[in-house]
Amino acid sequence: MLVLERRAERSVTAALVSPLVAIALTLVTMAVVFALLGKNPGTVLYVYFIEPLFDSYSLEEIVVKATPLVLIGVGLALCYHANVWNIGAEGQFLIGAVCGSWLAVKTNGADAGPWVLWAMLALGAVGGALYALIPALCKTKFGASEILTSLMLVYVADLVLDYLVRGPWRDPKGFNFPTTAAFDDNATVPILIEGSRVHLGALLALVAVVGAWLLLSRTIKGFEINVVGAAPRAARFAGFDANKLTIFTFMVSGALAGLAGIVEVAGPVGRLQPAISPGYGFTAIIVAFLGRLNPIGILIAGLFLALTFIGGELAQISIKLPLDVTRVCQGILLFYVLACDSLILYRIRWVQGRRATDAAH
């Protein structure tokens, strides 16, 4: 039978291999799912994961989709390192979009100058951070589980956005569609590659990756985050304040999610409307774990998950697969990532005969 043996030290090889194993298992499982749907698994996998890589439009779109995933995922990694479970990045993303859009709506048509965009980005980040402060304070003041509060606030944010675009901010010339007017050029993120939709946000995401990597691996603040997450009592002994850190990580990740939100509406979408996110805030949770909570890993994981979005769209068009298959694929991937993580601390060994399973005693 198979037994799990605890390793004396964390295995570096397993830490690198585990996400790859998870991806491989996901592909196998997806092939089975496709076969059950009556499609040729080989063809679908090709359309899903290979075809986008040979098409410049698809490659650009992967970067566009990866931008918010990486921005949010990096922030979430900070939280998760500290054992702070922010599940509500989607809500912080939406509120960031709303806060930044407020300025775009107010200055619409006024030709206010290039400062508008920068102010919008700042407002988006601040909005996201303040929205994330709510579950942080509920946890530190009242001991409320941040998993529940942050998640529930996603639906609040969704409804706030919905109300605004259907009510006060609706474009008067928009034929009653629930959207704001298209943003002015001054309120739009500049495009990096001519003729594509790749925008400034991609650079911001790279800056966030490098910044978070420096923070986590080189600074005392990053050390504090890791210690509070790994051993709360040792953190208290060291003199680190877990409550302050909960607020810090929540606000930083909220700011990054908010920034991702405003960049998204001021970039590829171009206006505030209800469907601005295909669930970036939730997919970013998978990105964070697939990237081993390491900023560089998150960059790669973000690109991979963006691929599943693009591949899903292609498969929808050419093979008539429902878009929900993409969600299934992402869910299966998270499942395998978490399962494979146990290989970092444990090794699998094949033993003959009857063996104890009660390792506790």
Add this chain to the structure above:
Amino acid sequence: MGGVMVDASVAVAHVASGRAPLLKAVAITKKFGDFAANVSIDLDLYPAEIHALLGENGAGKSTLVKIIYGLIQPTEGDLIWQGQKVVLAGPSHARELGIGMVFQHFSLFENLTVAENVALGLPPDEPFAKIKARIVDVSTRFGLPLEPDRDVWRLSVGERQRIEIVRTLMQEPKLLILDEPTAVLTPQEADQLFIVLERLKSEGRAILYISHKLDEVKRLCDTATILRGGKKVAACNPREETAASLARMMVGSDIGEVKAAPSHTVGNARLVVKDLSVAPEDPHGVKLRNISLEVKGGEVFGVAGVAGNGQDEFFAVLSGETLTADNGKIVIDGHGAGELSISQRRLLGAAFVPEERLGHATVPRMPLSDNALLTGYDSPDMVRHSFILKNAMLSVVDRVTKAFDVRKAKRDPEAVSLSGGNLQKFVVGREILREPGVLVVCQPTWGVDAGAAAVIRQALIDLAARGSAVLVISQDLDELREISDRVAVMFRGGLSEPIAIAKADRETLGMLMGGSAVEQAEKEVAHAGA
């Protein structure tokens, strides 16, 4: 050495008494990769006999015991239980046969109650109410008081050990294995345990007793097997040996005695606690009552006491993990520190070593260099402009390693991979190398082998001799008498008047630890009256 001869005489004694061994381990060898933890070890355990297993950390005691308890399989060799060869499928199989074990590191679920923890180790068909009744029954029968409904996380180390012993006894083992059981007990608690063990022995059970404390092995055990470097180096009757001869067999050479400090002057008070009373954060914690003390520079001040009398709370208040309402209640080198955080107290020159090595003093899964940073980050040499300096951290690890002989597999391993003694040397060394003016240390040699304990105690004495004030909270009276200048006893959150060490005999301290000083005084008055 005469190990073989002694061995033969022990064997002869058993042949004469005509008893068969309960468990016979024959030529047990265990290899982990290339490393041989046990090499061809023989061990015979007889009913109604207390058998000591002696050896330094890393001698292979734990491996051998884990094999006997079915936790790991030997690479070679056989176990013969009551004359029958057995292959243990696991601990539950060992328990079915009648082998019970009390571990040094407890495996208790902190969020469950005493009774729930016990129930987890028993077959699932027994009604919970009956389990509770049996706990009360066994614990009173053996004099190990336990409240079945208390949450484990509220209990002291000594109380937790009682759960482990009681839950093992409830399985009515024929062979009981105890790993360093007295490491956390006071003399009175240890005496109580010895009564329990003698009783189990008289009931015909075999006991395998692992310990570093040679005096208690001499007092309690009928035979001893001594391991060194994975091999059995001697078997003897400990009563015919001296503590020194046993130690020599264990270590392979003479071990250094702790040397008294060179004569030095005792200076001004560097750590002062003034009439400190603190209500516990935890409703089941101990309230500290009117504690006052002064530790002078150049002095080692011992705080004795049975586990769970407020030592944890006192340490937390001294370190700043719990803050006091009045800044003047704690004074470090003339500065009021009662409201200062632990970092600010460190900046005043104080250092702290908590009882738990893993999870409190260190982050188990972080390398030693990160654990050096844990208490050293507020000094400027390891952090510059909020960036951490890895080389400075590594050099601290190297300096501690050199000064305290920390043995480890590589330069910067994870804390959890070190043995207890070596990790404790690191944790104490980390603080001492900072040359603190005030050092507060809790249970400095808990579960640590003789060699490491001697190094740590010597370091504490030498630190005081250099002018620092050292406060040692310990349940090990021998330790306190070896290193302290004055001792006070903690009882139910209060602290006795300090006693000069020359006057602090076992009896006096024992009485204070049981809180009977007051009763005793009353009795004497009554006697005088009669």
